[in-house]
Amino acid sequence: MGHFIFVYGTLRHNERNHGLLKDSTLISQQAWTAGRLIDTGHDYPALLLDSDELVYGEIYEVDDGVLAKVDELEGYTGHPENDHYQRTERVVFSDFGEFNALLYYYPKEVENAPEVPYGDWRLKTLLDKKETPLYFAYGSCMDHERIDQAGMLDQFRTVGMGLLKNHEVRFTVRSHDGGRADIVEAHEHEVEGIVYEISEQAMDYLYEREGVYIGKYRPAVIDVEIQDQIKPMLTFIVKEKLDEIAPPDHYLNEIIRGGTPHLTESYLRKIEQRVNSLRVGE
8 A cells, every 4th residue: 555755854865764765656856844844953853743834855655564664763653652753644735736645743842952944954964064065057047147246256166057857947936027937846857957066155145136035935955967967956946836927038038148058959949938838828
């Protein structure tokens, strides 16, 4: 029998316990549910169900045998007085729709435990590394004009083109003059973008530019192919996705101008075609 489970900590991709799920079916890498994620101080997080904040993770479909192994890892027996984590079924959201998924949570607060920033353990582990992460730009940040105007161009070093599989660019966030780019999970689609080495100052600039502090985009970790390697990278994903609307000409021009030296002509043509189809439908 199959079960959907939502994992948000050390069972996530590239985390130390992910091997338990290596033969299970990945449903969504960028899923979310309501709750609050805390750092236990023991190199793993815990989910509390006392908040309407968002916690990010992954959904897998597992069989009975894998579920039993995850139960063991999480210290769950079904007897609350003996359990480390409790298990329950909750609604989990994704770009593919809603799932009723099992998840493991702490039944009570942990004293003095800090919250995990942005509810994303994988983001925390990436940013805790000594070096700043690689950054994957897929929209207007591929263009250097505004970066240069902000005096930040020397804080970005272009590495080359990156490829994000099973995602697609859509224009799901709105500004006063039209849509802005987002990435959503989509089977058999790919997103081309530019990979940068960035400084701490550049990361601060990106958080401000992308509206992270006002809840417009969120920082997230994605796995990008570059130079025949898959590497975890920082990017920014829209938090509240709306129906697509076409972006204005100046925004589309930034994507095309910035992408032209690095991305394939066929990919950029697809972006233009998507925008044109949105304009026809308006």
